[in-house]
Amino acid sequence: FDQLDGYIWMNGEFVKWADAKIHVLTHGLHYASAVFEGERAYGGEIFKLTEHTERLHESARILGFKIPYSVAEIDEACAELLKKQGFKDAYVRPIAWRGSEQMGVSAQNNRINVAIAIWQWPSYFDPEQKLKGIRLDIAEYRRPDPRTAPSKSKAAGLYMICTISKHAAEAKGYADAMMLDWRGQVAEATGANIFFVKDGKIHTPTPDCFLDGITRRTVIGLARDRSYEVIERAIQPEELEGFEQCFLTGTAAEVTPVSEIGPYRFEVGEIAKNLMNDYSAAVQPKQAIAAE
Ligand code: PMP
Secondary structure, eight states: OTTOSSEEEETTEEEEGGGOOOOTTOHHHHHOOEEEOOEEEETTEETTHHHHHHHHHHHHHHTTOOOSSOHHHHHHHHHHHHHHHTOSSEEEEEEEEEOSSSOSSOOTTOOEEEEEEEEOOOOSSOHHHHHHOEEEEEOSSOBOOTTTSOTTSOBGGGGHHHHHHHHHHHHTTOSEEEEEBTTSOEEEESSSEEEEEETTEEEEEOOSSSOOOHHHHHHHHHHHHTTOOEEEEOOOGGGGGGOSEEEEEETTTEEEEEEEETTEEOOOOHHHHHHHHHHHHHTSOOOOOOOO
């Protein structure tokens, strides 16, 4: 992945993709002092760009550092890079991290670096499988208590248990894993939020120890536009037996129906399909209104 063509925006400059390097003594690598975003461009426009950039700033603030570029500057860099890369539909990855000036847990004076990479990442899950519903394992690791980890930050460190869980699931032939939280309640997948359907109503866990995803909030809005009732509440794993449909939401995953979680089975039903289509329509750039 480090040898692709094109450019990466790094600390205010466009550098050749293969030259966007950091030192091995980077604090972000040793101590996970890094935060990132995941965005998608559709038809040449990055969906909810400013919301993502604001979350990047907030994620850094939670980790105790300030990103040295304003939200407007980062928005502009993302948009400019998208054009420079020549993509209409692409995945956008901004990241900020503490640099390599000082070694040790404390790194008060290390430079805060920012980079943005954009590449073509058509589907997070196998597109054919996506329509049939993907299969999830149940992860061994649990989302930590917000008193144990800064769960509102999209912090690199929080993905350690996600990668372990996803790898374990993939080793057993699953596409991903559903994670419980520290209380044993249903939380989310390793890179996406989770929803269930029962008797025409949508149920989703209250995001009190994991990201309240931008896609999650968008899909809740789309569901309410269709007058579907959306209930945010604590969901116990025993309830999975009674749910009829299940789907994931996330920038990379978009709306992905789920057919299995461990021993439980779900149909790819109308609500999941409607929201999948509504989301595909919602992300397209709005046509500029022609001047009269
Ligand atoms: N949870 C996790 C762990 C994620 O990595 C993501 C993807 N950023 C989400 C939820 C969904 O967030 P969003 O809809 O903002 O992409």
